Amino acid sequence: MRRETLHAWLMLLPALVLLAGFTHIPAVETVVNSLFSTPRGMRPSHFVGLGNYRNLIADPTFWQAMRNNLLYAAITIPLSMGIALAMALLVQGRIGGRGFLRMAFFTPTVLPLIAVANIWIFFYTPGFGLLNQIGALLGLPNMNFLGQGATALYAVAAVSVWKEAGFFMIFYLAALQTIPPSLIEAARLEGASRWHVFRRVTLPLIMPTTLFISVNAVINAFRLVDQVFVMTQGGPDNASTLLFYYIYQVGFQFWDTAYAATLTVVMLTILAAIAIGQFFVLDRKVHYR
Amino acid sequence: MKRAKSTCVAAQSLPDAPGLILHDLSKDYGTQRAIETLGCEIRGGEFTVLLGPSGCGKSTLLRMIAGFETPTGGRITLGGRDITALPSSQRDIAMVFQNYALFPHLDVAGNITFGLNVRRVPRAEQRQRLDEVARMMGLDALLRRKPAQLSGGQQQRVALARAVISGRPVLLMDEPLSNLDAKLRAEMRAEIRALQRRLGLTLIYVTHDQVEAMTMADRIILLNAGRIEQSGTPEQIYSRPATPFAARFIGSPPMNLVPAEALGIAAPPGTSAGLRPEDIEIAETGLPARLVSHEYLGADLLITVAAGSARLILRRPARLGLPPGPELCLRWAPDALHRFAPQPGPASLPTPDPASDPASGPACAAEPAPQPAS
Numbered sequence A: 001m002r003r004e005t006l007h008a009w010l011m012l013l014p015a016l017v018l019l020a021g022f023t024h025i026p027a028v029e030t031v032v033n034s035l036f037s038t039p040r041g042m043r044p045s046h047f048v049g050l051g052n053y054r055n056l057i058a059d060p061t062f063w064q065a066m067r068n069n070l071l072y073a074a075i076t077i078p079l080s081m082g083i084a085l086a087m088a089l090l091v092q093g094r095i096g097g098r099g100f101l102r103m104a105f106f107t108p109t110v111l112p113l114i115a116v117a118n119i120w121i122f123f124y125t126p127g128f129g130l131l132n133q134i135g136a137l138l139g140l141p142n143m144n145f146l147g148q149g150a151t152a153l154y155a156v157a158a159v160s161v162w163k164e165a166g167f168f169m170i171f172y173l174a175a176l177q178t179i180p181p182s183l184i185e186a187a188r189l190e191g192a193s194r195w196h197v198f199r200r201v202t203l204p205l206i207m208p209t210t211l212f213i214s215v216n217a218v219i220n221a222f223r224l225v226d227q228v229f230v231m232t233q234g235g236p237d238n239a240s241t242l243l244f245y246y247i248y249q250v251g252f253q254f255w256d257t258a259y260a261a262t263l264t265v266v267m268l269t270i271l272a273a274i275a276i277g278q279f280f281v282l283d284r285k286v287h288y289r
Numbered sequence B: 001m002k003r004a005k006s007t008c009v010a011a012q013s014l015p016d017a018p019g020l021i022l023h024d025l026s027k028d029y030g031t032q033r034a035i036e037t038l039g040c041e042i043r044g045g046e047f048t049v050l051l052g053p054s055g056c057g058k059s060t061l062l063r064m065i066a067g068f069e070t071p072t073g074g075r076i077t078l079g080g081r082d083i084t085a086l087p088s089s090q091r092d093i094a095m096v097f098q099n100y101a102l103f104p105h106l107d108v109a110g111n112i113t114f115g116l117n118v119r120r121v122p123r124a125e126q127r128q129r130l131d132e133v134a135r136m137m138g139l140d141a142l143l144r145r146k147p148a149q150l151s152g153g154q155q156q157r158v159a160l161a162r163a164v165i166s167g168r169p170v171l172l173m174d175e176p177l178s179n180l181d182a183k184l185r186a187e188m189r190a191e192i193r194a195l196q197r198r199l200g201l202t203l204i205y206v207t208h209d210q211v212e213a214m215t216m217a218d219r220i221i222l223l224n225a226g227r228i229e230q231s232g233t234p235e236q237i238y239s240r241p242a243t244p245f246a247a248r249f250i251g252s253p254p255m256n257l258v259p260a261e262a263l264g265i266a267a268p269p270g271t272s273a274g275l276r277p278e279d280i281e282i283a284e285t286g287l288p289a290r291l292v293s294h295e296y297l298g299a300d301l302l303i304t305v306a307a308g309s310a311r312l313i314l315r316r317p318a319r320l321g322l323p324p325g326p327e328l329c330l331r332w333a334p335d336a337l338h339r340f341a342p343q344p345g346p347a348s349l350p351t352p353d354p355a356s357d358p359a360s361g362p363a364c365a366a367e368p369a370p371q372p373a374s
């Protein structure tokens, strides 16, 4: 009996160590750190209670990052999901070059994000970048997409949409293929138009996938950092700073670790709230088979 | 030969249930021909069964009528109107699918009224028609359930209700009973048949089960390898099979089919002779044969005998028992004998279902016939 218990714990140990060491302990530590001040030179860390949180509420850069992130999410989530669904519908039918199209749509997902970001920097480059060359042909003025506060965030968002849509398409494609063709035929026989079949049959049946993708899309929208890092460094003037990038800056450029921990706690709370809300709200509308 | 049953149907049926005519219809899948050029008439208000072995093209034919497949050649007319190029929604045809094709996210009521919704039938009328059909199908208590919460038989009824509520005069069914157990299948057979007669529907029913075909059909169209082997009433096909295939496919156990010489019948070489098991009698004189094995079926007894090189199965009431000795004589009425001229090319006989063929069953090994105590 005792031997068996010992064995059981030994079996659990590797997973336990990894989970605890890299997930649970750091999470608790983060919350604890957010209640202390950052140790600096002579002054060791001391308890400040909610002091860091008060600073956060008064921090204009935090609010700017928050606004940017909400705007960024509002653009990328619906766009990438919509395009993903459209592409999946396109390549599931009987069209010529289906295999090639599927691959083409999926390629952005396979490429490393850093490489993708660098390629897009070339597209956006003022003067000889691809977009400006096309613009010049159409008689549009030269634009510095990444260097202007008005366009930087949108330029970053466009790359995300381009990259995520192909990834989400795979999930939609898999979901569409589980719908028996006879359901569609039955609906068509009743006189349902293509649009009607999509609205009343296809869309409800892929709702579980939509929920899954939307949770992922939200998480992705809040944890983006590499692209901002490569393309704009959050600039100009914090115009493209997102929450996660701001945390990175605070933590590893300004070395204000306690404040970074505070930001992290806030972000995780927001993410958890959104994910739980999605499950509760959408769950009632989702039909699981 | 017109059955009393079908005349009575004609009297009841809606005068407007249209019939279908297939003109030289054919279908290729790539280089493979699924339906050879064929033509036939499906009469309005009748119960027509498309019968044939697996892969003979029944579903393909039905799907062409429904408009889900485009014929490679030929035309389909429905009540005189050419529907070959019409989309399926405009053909005025309802269909029950083999897997029922119920919408899993809609409840029973939503499934049944789906088509009415699509066609913007006013709410009040939808409700009234739903009530009517639900009562007719015994679904009143289930209207708020999802398909996953129904038994197979109930799902089948919902699928049927969805087809019936459309009010369309032509109904197609593709093996609708194949997912049900034997008892339920027998019930549904009677129910579907009664429904078809009451509503006077033109019903085209696909099955590979000859019992279903025999019990339900006004008319059977027997298909084999994309061709029509024979069409006619169940009695016509049973009593006057046109080809060896038809002879073997209908009836259980199938018709005995042996070279004519084996029965001592004078005929051109290559002619085969067919005898139904129940048409062969054991008599004092006639064709000499030897008892091989027997199988007890309750009411009947199947007896396998060897006559020369030929094996024959005969069926007789079990109360008559086995013949007294292993040697016996066979007799049959002259009009019970079917002759089939030699077939050009390889004859394609369906292999009988081993379960219903006592000759191949291991259960009935040859054993000496019990001698009457004397």
Ligand SMILES: Nc1ncnc2c1ncn2[C@@H]1O[C@H](COP(=O)(O)OP(=O)(O)OP(=O)(O)O)[C@@H](O)[C@H]1O
Residues within 6 Å of the ligand: B029, B032, B033, B034, B052, B053, B054, B055, B056, B057, B058, B059, B060, B061, B208
């Ligand atoms: N989409 C398709 N592509 C290629 N060949 C097909 C297709 N559908 C059917 N076939 C072929 O056409 C022939 C007839 O098929 P069909 O489905 O009509 O048979 P069936 O009589 O309904 O058989 P079952 O009783 O098994 O359902 C078969 O040889 C089948 O392989």
Ligand SMILES: [Mg+2]
Residues within 6 Å of the ligand: B058, B059, B060
């Ligand atoms: Mg079939």
